[in-house]
Amino acid sequence: MNPAKRLEIFRRFKEANPHPTTELEYSTPFELLIAVLLSAQATDVGVNKSTRRLYPVANTPQQILDLGLDELKTYISTIGLYNTKAKNVMATCQILVDQYGGEVPHSREALEALPGVGRKTANVVLNTAFGEPTMAVDTHIFRVANRTKIAPGKNVDEVEQKLLKFVPREYLHDAHHWLILHGRYTCVARKPKCWNCIINDLCEYKPKTPAPAGA
Structure with a gap:
């Protein structure tokens, strides 16, 4: 995947969700x-x-x-x-x-x-909690990074290092939240909801899932 595609992917994520955060509830x-x-x-x-x-x-x-x-x-x-x-x-x-x-x-x-x-x-x-631009790679991020080809890797450490290298600097702080949410709700494990995906045209996953009848 080229840098221009990655830039546009994260620009769209930010446009759709300007202030992403964890879904865990906390105050400290x-x-x-x-x-x-x-x-x-x-x-x-x-x-x-x-x-x-x-x-x-x-x-x-x-x-x-x-x-x-x-x-x-x-x-x-x-x-x-x-x-x-x-x-x-x-x-x-x-x-x-x-x-x-x-x-x-x-x-x-x-x-x-x-x-x-x-x-x-x-x-x-x-x-x-502390605002550092880190990349916490869980199963969702690992799947999305590999499936879309944003940052393919054989293990979580490789994916983490590639994301830190490839994600445009201005989007790095929020990137792991966008990727987790994308994997949790759109780019799901069994049947990704490609027909309802804001980066469908940029994603390099070939066997895109067609919309179900009546969708």
């Missing part, structure tokens, strides 16, 4: 960190249901530590892998209290050292 960097940690192999909708109950009761590292592991589990038990996630949340909260005064650190190295926090989670926090 800490709430975002915990929501993203809980969202691994779970839906944002499911995580939001749990955090809507949890955050009014405990939304700081110390408050969650005071809650205790067993009580925390009652709030997140509907989320997949909640036992492991609960332990990671508690361990992360302890580190934040002990080493960072209860604040979320701004560095990638510090974030990735927290239990249950990998590169993708760190990228989301750095981008969404």
Whole structure:
């Protein structure tokens, strides 16, 4: 895909959605960190249901530590892998209290050292909470980048590096939100909704899905 096509793709994404953000609900960097940690192999909708109950009761590292592991589990038990996630949340909260005064650190190295926090989670926090132009590649972004040929790669690291290189600089901060939303609602896994796609004419996916009868 050439640079002119990529530029027009992201220009259209911005025109359609000028201020994209995560669908996870949060009001502080800490709430975002915990929501993203809980969202691994779970839906944002499911995580939001749990955090809507949890955050009014405990939304700081110390408050969650005071809650205790067993009580925390009652709030997140509907989320997949909640036992492991609960332990990671508690361990992360302890580190934040002990080493960072209860604040979320701004560095990638510090974030990735927290239990249950990998590169993708760190990228989301750095981008969404702290405004850094990072690229958090999830299954949606990996699919869209490869299917459209915006930034094809064999694994998430390769796709991340290509997107950081190829996405026009002025669109880089919001790019991962646009790509996630596009993959979640339009360029879906089984049958992409090509007939209802704002970048249909620019996308290099050949077997475009025709509109269903009556669409």
